[in-house]
Amino acid sequence: MIHKKLSLSSYVFVGSMLFGLFFGAGNLIFPVHMGQEAGNNIIPTILGFLLTGVGLPFLGVLAIGISGSSSLYDLSSRIHPYYAVFLTVALNLTIGPIFALPRTGSVSYEIGLAPYIAPQNQTLSLFIFTLLFFLIALIFSLKPNKILLWVGKVLNPLFLLFLAILIIIAFYQPMGGGIIPPAHDAFKTAPFFHGFTEGYNTMDALASLVFGVIVIDTLRGLGLNQPSDIAVGTIKAGIVTLILMSIIYACLAYIGVFSVNQFTVSSNGGIALAQIADYYLGMIGDVLLAIIVTLACLKTAIGLITACSDIFHKMFPSSLSYKNYVFVFTIISFIISNVGLTQIINLAVPVLMFLYPLSITLILLALLSPLFGNQQIVYVTTTIFTIFAALGDACNNLPLLIKNTEFIQSILNIYNSLLPFFNIGMGWILPAVIGFIIGCIFCLKSNFNTFNQH
Template sequence: MNKRKEILILGLALFSMFFGAGNLLFPPSLGVAVGQSWLMAGIGFFITGVGLPLLGILAFTKGGSLEEFASKISKKFNTIYLTTLILVIGPLFAIPRTGSTTFEMGILPLIGGMDPKIMAILTSIIFFGLTLFLVLNESKVTDVLGKFLTPIILIILAFITFFGIINPIGEPVTSVIEGSQFSYGFINGYQTMDALASVLFGVIIVKGLEGKGVTDSKEQKVFLTGAGFIAAIGLGLIYFSLIYLGAQISSIKNLSTAQTALMVAELTLGSSGKMAFGICVAAACLTTSVGLTALVSDWFSKLTNMSYKTVAIVTCLFSAILAVAGLDYIISLAVPVLVILYPVTIVLIVLNIFGVENKNSFAFSTIVTLIISILEVLKFDLSFIPLASSGFAWIIPAIVAFLIGKTMKNRACVN
């Protein structure tokens, strides 16, 4: 086995796994919000948008599995946690988001004087009808589209970045965001949902390595660390470029998330560039929608008595209805859920990476993080907790809970 070649291939695979339409939408909007503070916010976004997903995959090099990821708390908790993850990256937020993004970036700029609401409904029906057809017929169309679309989008992004740097499209202004710009970027990185997806992808990647004969956990870490650097460099360049370009138009306010990305494309490449970018992103949304719908259908068909086909139909119907509400509305709905789910996921990833065996430490730190995150969403005053003002009220309580658990004997795992 050529180790360097395999690491390069794995790095490109990791990049493709985490690179999607959603990753192109949020960096420009972040740049608009933070303006001159784009670099500090970008670092925060990079940690949650790139660092955490890679750590999520590394967490499985300890020989773990989805069935064991949070089972030290209880098997029931593990099932509920994973089901919540799949709902979040499925019909609750991520799948409807692909439909609304398709309309706002690929269709809306082309419809002229037509009624946007009617066109949004028609687009949603066609988009999720096609999604359902491809999911149920196991078509390879989405694989082919993915192989062609990703390079095309990357080429367009390269042109956007090049022209945006050599010929700035504006001047960054003072941030409209109060408080820590780093934590604002960090929390905005939640919207990529990549760290949540990495928990589900981690087993697949590790099993792929095992299929190639890489079974030792230390050797797996070497492969994944090297591949991680490759993926991180690619994603990092995209994120920082788009955040910087967004900062250049930070004087323009009241743009939607999709409008911001299209504005950057238009100001750098002109109207034809904007149209090409929007259509490519919309098409990429289809491949994402098909993949996520298949994942949801597979999970719930195993968890319940419903058939794969029934779950797929229900998922597409629900997603089609929610997609019509619009991209920014779906994003606003996702925020409180992600503020609760992400800290818990971060704690679970760290505990798994370090191979924590003490069940009390595992359970206490996770449950305390969950409680603090829920209280934060409910707007309880947590200002007495260190780091609360920066949006990280859960960190110190989680550490304290972990240490308390260390002083106690291992309890029996509750099923």
């Protein structure tokens, strides 16, 4: 058995590619807005955010690499093949053409171009900008074998260079002399848990179950063939991503905190970033931020289109070719991106509150599977209990018009009376633990009966 070793630079490039795929639209805007609201509770808020925004994506990539799974479908099939189809389709549509992909186009426009366009021309300008944006993403996505070169070696280093300039200037001259204002609204209480659920908005834990496959394919392309080598390579590349994302998230959050000394809390982080760049660098800052955001969003768009198209083509080989999926997903994303950034964010929240607990438990089960012999019953019981709680979290984050109906309110009253931490979006934790324990008890009982028979 021959074990090939890659150079440090190869792992750095693969890690840079993974970071580039992860760090897109939401990764720039959500930490800034979170910082504005967190104020003097910024440290516990950041810790919670890093857990879901960095830790879980890292574990998600590891879960794919270490478990030896070829895809999210392969991994979730440990629960049931039908469930695997549901989760794979739902997750890929969410991080793909329904929410995350359209957001890459709308964020680029909102920050880079919208401030300079007259209100009456916004609709047409958004249409033209997103048309060009998704056309470029389409061209790159048609050649997926070039993804390491374009994202890891070209787009991501450029993005990091431009972003570093803005961060260094903002920390050298913090607004308000670096005074940290008080926390706003929900962040006055339970800031850690609010930071934890804010991390859902990045969608990176969901994306990790998709991007993990790209990392494995890239490592294989570089010559790693043994499962143990691929697992180690995934960890090394993931560490590069983990370090980069943690540093940048913390910096962006603190810039958001200081910005409240100069501006009111914005309706979304895109507006806040535009104000911050303009404050420090004027027109140069506006151009710099436009470049930063467009590069960040473009590289993520390329990764998402590539990954989702590949997965759907492999799952449904008799439907469309890879290239046709690329065209379909790009067109859908272009259409939805013209709805507007704030609307996309609001509509995504209930879906994320449902999918995140299911993804988190799947990641943890994959990593813990050696402890329970990878037995299906543990996956099944944990998932069933988690689904029950996740449905409540989704209902609790529906648009107010729906949430305030008598039917939904009666459902929420039941959840509030049954589940601890439900009011802060963490009601799924206890049911998941109970489901896991029940599954382990079934395992022990089955093993005991088998032992007695022998």
